[in-house]
Amino acid sequence: MFFTDLLPQLSLAEKASLLSGDGDWWTQAVPRLAVPAVELGDGPHGLRTETGEDMVWLPSTCFPTLSALAATWDRDLVREVAAAIGAEARAMGVHLVLGPGVNLKRTPLCGRNFEYPSEDPWLTGRLAAAYVDGLQGTGVGACVKHFAANNQETERTRVSVEADERTLRELYLAAFEHVVREAEPWALMCSYNRVGGTYASAHPWLLTTVLRDEWGYQGLVVSDWDAVHDKVASVRAGLDLEMPGTGGRTDAEVVDAVRRGELDEADVDRAARRVLHLVDRTRPAPGPLRGLGHRPGDTLTPAQEELLGAAAHHELARRAATASLTLVRNTGVLPLDPASPARIALVGGYARVPRIQGGGSAGVRPTRVDTPLDALSAALGDRLVTAEGYRVGATDYYQERPLPTDPDADEALADEAVALAAGSDIVVAVVGLPLAADSEAVDRTDLALPPAQVDLLRRLAALDVPLVVVVQSGSAVTMDPWHDGTAAVLLTGLAGQGVGQALADVLLGRADPGGRLTETYPLQLADSPGMPTVTGERGHVVYGEGVLIGYRWYDALDRPIRYPFGHGLSYTTFALDDLHVEVLDAAAGRVRCTVQVTNTGARRGTQVVQVYVGDPESAVHRPVRELKGAVKVALDPGERTRAVVELTGRDFAYVDATSGAWRREGGRFVVEVGVSSRDLVARAEVELPDDPALPPVVRDEDLPTDPVAWAVGGDGPVRG
Ligand code: GLC
Numbered sequence: 001m002f003f004t005d006l007l008p009q010l011s012l013a014e015k016a017s018l019l020s021g022d023g024d025w026w027t028q029a030v031p032r033l034a035v036p037a038v039e040l041g042d043g044p045h046g047l048r049t050e051t052g053e054d055m056v057w058l059p060s061t062c063f064p065t066l067s068a069l070a071a072t073w074d075r076d077l078v079r080e081v082a083a084a085i086g087a088e089a090r091a092m093g094v095h096l097v098l099g100p101g102v103n104l105k106r107t108p109l110c111g112r113n114f115e116y117p118s119e120d121p122w123l124t125g126r127l128a129a130a131y132v133d134g135l136q137g138t139g140v141g142a143c144v145k146h147f148a149a150n151n152q153e154t155e156r157t158r159v160s161v162e163a164d165e166r167t168l169r170e171l172y173l174a175a176f177e178h179v180v181r182e183a184e185p186w187a188l189m190c191s192y193n194r195v196g197g198t199y200a201s202a203h204p205w206l207l208t209t210v211l212r213d214e215w216g217y218q219g220l221v222v223s224d225w226d227a228v229h230d231k232v233a234s235v236r237a238g239l240d241l242e243m244p245g246t247g248g249r250t251d252a253e254v255v256d257a258v259r260r261g262e263l264d265e266a267d268v269d270r271a272a273r274r275v276l277h278l279v280d281r282t283r284p285a286p287g288p289l290r291g292l293g294h295r296p297g298d299t300l301t302p303a304q305e306e307l308l309g310a311a312a313h314h315e316l317a318r319r320a321a322t323a324s325l326t327l328v329r330n331t332g333v334l335p336l337d338p339a340s341p342a343r344i345a346l347v348g349g350y351a352r353v354p355r356i357q358g359g360g361s362a363g364v365r366p367t368r369v370d371t372p373l374d375a376l377s378a379a380l381g382d383r384l385v386t387a388e389g390y391r392v393g394a395t396d397y398y399q400e401r402p403l404p405t406d407p408d409a410d411e412a413l414a415d416e417a418v419a420l421a422a423g424s425d426i427v428v429a430v431v432g433l434p435l436a437a438d439s440e441a442v443d444r445t446d447l448a449l450p451p452a453q454v455d456l457l458r459r460l461a462a463l464d465v466p467l468v469v470v471v472q473s474g475s476a477v478t479m480d481p482w483h484d485g486t487a488a489v490l491l492t493g494l495a496g497q498g499v500g501q502a503l504a505d506v507l508l509g510r511a512d513p514g515g516r517l518t519e520t521y522p523l524q525l526a527d528s529p530g531m532p533t534v535t536g537e538r539g540h541v542v543y544g545e546g547v548l549i550g551y552r553w554y555d556a557l558d559r560p561i562r563y564p565f566g567h568g569l570s571y572t573t574f575a576l577d578d579l580h581v582e583v584l585d586a587a588a589g590r591v592r593c594t595v596q597v598t599n600t601g602a603r604r605g606t607q608v609v610q611v612y613v614g615d616p617e618s619a620v621h622r623p624v625r626e627l628k629g630a631v632k633v634a635l636d637p638g639e640r641t642r643a644v645v646e647l648t649g650r651d652f653a654y655v656d657a658t659s660g661a662w663r664r665e666g667g668r669f670v671v672e673v674g675v676s677s678r679d680l681v682a683r684a685e686v687e688l689p690d691d692p693a694l695p696p697v698v699r700d701e702d703l704p705t706d707p708v709a710w711a712v713g714g715d716g717p718v719r720g
Pocket of ligand 1: 042098145224225361
């Protein structure tokens with residue numbers, strides 16, 4: 001029996017009740033027909049069950065945040081982590097996990113960048129599809145968010161994003177489109193912001209024209225919490241479920257609107273059917289870990305930890321963290337020799353209380369945490385000496401009180417750390433952004449680490465002692481003036497509860513650093529896209545940089561950067577050669593690229609082979625290169641393999657703003673293969689014909705007075 005079959009038996013009031021939640025975390029049940037409620041719970045990097053009168057957070061595994069998990073560039077591993085989150089959701093009785101977030105990192109300032117995979121839509125879409133596959137394979141729904149163009153926290157509940165149709169479709173909708181078409185998420189969450197002046201929660205072009213009519217999406221659309229401003233308009237536009245519940249207020253608005261003829265009952269039926277379809281898909285059942293009367297602060301019993309899978313998931317969290325750690329600079333000091341008698345100074349409060357996640361709705365109460373201090377102490381014993389180095393406000397792993405200014409205390413801690421370092425053979429300084437800088441509802445105003453940390457690093461870099469800097473942050477930070485005085489720089493992102501052991505294993509050479517950057521690290525904030533008004537003003541933010549964000553921006557301007565998208569070092573070395581690019585079907589634009597990858601070093605390691613496409617001759621300005629394929633390989637010394645990437649017609653196409661259609665313009669295309677957006681080791685050219693399915697591209701000089709879509713409001717592209 002399917003609950004959707006019950007729709008004809010429901011009254012208008014019962015149907016309307018399904019269109020809003022029951023409290024903060026549940027859909028409405030319909031007891032008369034035994035329709036159960038579905039529980040929704042935040043992700044995306046672990047579960048937070050926030051229910052009961054005490055709003056208890058039950059412990060769950062805190063995996064690497066999505067930005068760190070993305071740095072693995074490993075779809076199988078992402079799928080495995082999502083499946084573990086699904087297993088914990090079932091144990092807790094959560095039926096729909098509110099993740100993954102797939103908004104692009106338009107600016108490194110966005111406070112929620114830790115929740116988002118990348119600045120690139122191709123990589124974001126592939127990794128998010130793997131997450132959805134892994135999660136939904138456990139019978140728990142995924143909810144892809146925040147649809148659409150929620151790329152900042154500044155005024156997020158009201159700012160209007162002014163972006164042309166091409167920019168939206170090629171960048172900000174592209175990852176959603178890939179996930180919808182390839183992984184069929186059971187739910188999708190609309191964002192708070194406006195697009196072209198219309199709230200995303202009541203945006204017919206986004207929620208119906210694009211999502212349903214073009215992409216064929218069959219799942220449910222749920223609002224972000226309190227993102228609905230006009231319930232009737234939202235239902236009419238294609239929203240299915242308003243969260244949280246409004247105690248029946250907006251249910252009554254829906255009933256009244258139908259009765260007054262202002263809302264088609266067919267719209268109500270459509271939304272109610274999708275809610276019932278979600279019930280059918282999730283088959284909600286209570287989880288064995290819920291309703292046990294946990295009180296705030298309670299932990300899980302060993303038996304309950306067993307039900308959660310806590311031990312195995314902690315190992316997975318460690319493995320995922322190891323695969324995400326990104327070594328961006330190494331003058332040879334790493335890996336450290338665990339057998340060496342060298343005295344190692346470990347400096348930094350975040351080595352004692354590591355930054356493992358960001359703040360806001362994604363917060364998770366970890367089941368346990370490996371700290372860098374514990375893991376390195378266990379490995380090095382009395383060869384390790386430590387100093388706090390700077391003050392931290394961290395009290396646990398999801399709260400951190402702001403620190404009062406206290407230059408004397410900072411200086412005293414720095415003096416102590418510098419003195420300790422001066423008498424050591426190597427210094428490992430663990431630094432990072434405070435929780436408040438990597439949090440929902442706030443954007444940073446600069447890219448620097450806290451001043452006390454910068455000052456400490458400057459002093460450590462001036463010593464004649466090799467300095468290894470470990471940075472824990474959810475998005476790019478600037479590295480002046482200490483960077484050039486370092487022997488190595490290792491980025492952990494916000495890598496979850498396993499980060500300490502992962503860091504020790506990588507620093508001591510027990511594991512290869514597997515991460516590659518999924519966002520560009522600029523030299524300075526002013527170099528980044530959209531500055532200086534990148535988060536807009538007066539209620540509007542204009543995406544004037546168009547399709548040029550991330551590496552697309554820096555490459556278009558040929559701007560120097562600190563570290564490029566895709567960059568990361570292994571402890572071994574690799575050679576890429578013998579590139580073959582073969583046109584399999586010119587009309588369809590299918591092209592196969594293969595390249596030989598050889599481990600030319602003395603240790604096993606991993607490499608991410610990246611394939612970029614460029615269209616140097618086109619009717620419109622296009623990015624110099626765009627990522628269209630990536631393969632991660634793990635090879636033993638001397639071992640070689642062939643990485644294979646198949647490109648489709650869409651990989652060569654752009655969105656023609658005069659029609660909104662994806663089109664491939666015939667001509668010469670450049671295919672580049674490399675290990676970052678700036679380290680391209682081989683290139684080839686292919687000739688492809690015009691896309692036969694479309695009329696020939698109209699060149700500028702022949703353009704009729706056809707309008708071009710320069711803004712996209714709720715009624716769709718405004719062609720003016
Ligand atoms: C928040 C977030 C969203 C989250 C939801 C429930 O405001 O924007 O990502 O899932 O509300 O906490």
